Amino acid sequence: MRIPVTDLKAETEPLRDELMAAVARVLDSGQFILGPEVDAFEAELAAAVGAAHAVGVSSGTDALLASLMALGVGPGDEVVTTPFTFFATAGAIARLGATPVFADIEPDTFNLDPDAAAAAITPRTRAVIAVNLFGRPADLPDAGGVPVVEDAAQSLGTGAPRGACATYSFFPAKVLGAFGDAGAVATGDADLADRVRLLRAHGARPKYVHAVVGGNFRIDAVQAALLRVKLPHLRDAIARRRQIAARYRAELPADVRPQADHPNHVYNYFVVRAPRRDDLRAALREAGIATAIYYPIPLHLQSCFADLGYRQGALPHAERAAGEVVALPCYPQLDEDRQARVIDAVRRFYGA
Missing domain, CATH: 3.90.1150.10 (Aspartate Aminotransferase, domain 1)
Incomplete structure (x- = not known):
């Protein structure tokens, strides 16, 4: 019998009844965008990772994007990061008109070399993204007051968020996988969490009144419900x-x-x-x-x-x-x- 790199069917089969019940619960509620399932998942996730705040979003990519937007990253800025990671880390930087500045990795950890990252910081640096590659926590650089975003897409469960915030991916093959795309931002900064919440709904508060230009970064209620089954x-x-x-x-x-x-x-x-x-x-x-x-x-x-x-x-x-x-x-x-x-x-x- 072939051995796969990961086996999503084997992972979900023991939880099938609970997962189907979660889907039925959402269907019966008629609440498919945000709402009580998302609120409950965010509270449970925050408790699980040891963060004061968790904000569910549409993917790990959008978690990075919304975090950088919340930190004010834009055209003309630089963001220091690793070249050895999934594309989304640098793609989120470029999509905001900022410039990715790549610093080399440590050969033993495969993570961003914190000394190389610190050396790459200039007056134009608006943020640093350190990736916990493959699930191993990275050593965060001394960024001299520049915000550090912890790209924890592959490392949910390593401990409390570090730096300004941590971003998570719930892509199906992750340690905690959704049934499609989903993600989250976790932070101890109430203002940053509030900014991400604003940005994930087109910058509207209240509805149809737009304080800023955001995006459609909302996590689906059904994904939140399914993740609540798997999180324990x-x-x-x-x-x-x-x-x-x-x-x-x-x-x-x-x-x-x-x-x-x-x-x-x-x-x-x-x-x-x-x-x-x-x-x-x-x-x-x-x-x-x-x-x-x-x-x-x-x-x-x-x-x-x-x-x-x-x-x-x-x-x-x-x-x-x-x-x-x-x-x-x-x-x-x-x-x-x-x-x-x-x-x-x-x-x-x-x-x-």
Whole structure:
């Protein structure tokens, strides 16, 4: 039987009755936009992550976008961030007319190097975005008073939000996944939370009276209801991911080097550096084991950012990681026999 990188069907099947009841509850209520399900989810999420405020939005991308808008990022500004992350991190910056300024990563954590980030700050820097890549908390830079946004799209459950705010994604493959797109912003700053709430509804307060130009960033009530079913299981799901990661670390051959561990790592993905990566992937595919590459091209080398002037070799740690990393199957329903299949297949490839 094929082993996927993640198995959403296996994850949701035990909760099927509760999930269907949540959908029925929303249908019966007739309240599909915001309302009591969203209010309840926001309160439960804030409690779960240890934040004073949580604001549900339409996606992790829009969580970043709304956060930057709330912080006043706009044309002429710079935002310092990592080149080794999902596109949305830099895309949100560019969509506001600001300039992404890429600083290199730490080779062991794959996260933004805080010293490199601090060195990249200029008088035009309006914010810094640090990404907790694959679920490992990043070390936040000393930004000298510049707001730091914690892109926690892959790291729900690592602890309370740090910096100005944390942004979450509930894309289905995340540690806490919705049934479509959804996201949230969590913060201890009441004014920032209020600004995000205003922006997510076209900047209107009251309805049809627009204080600012916002967007349609609202989370759907049905997604909030479904996430409320899954949220109580988050702690156990993370514990299971950590167990699998610990076994991989103990039994995979020394040829592969996992991302540096951290006590609060939630292992949204288990990622290693692998010599002859593409050959390894082919061998695992032949053995019925899926893998994935997050991410094959660092953002500073994407063609849409060519006008920023980065060239091959500008950020060597990110470039090297993009050529070496591979994600192995890691999800709560991955049983011990299938874990052993993954480990044995990797060991066979390297002759261990």
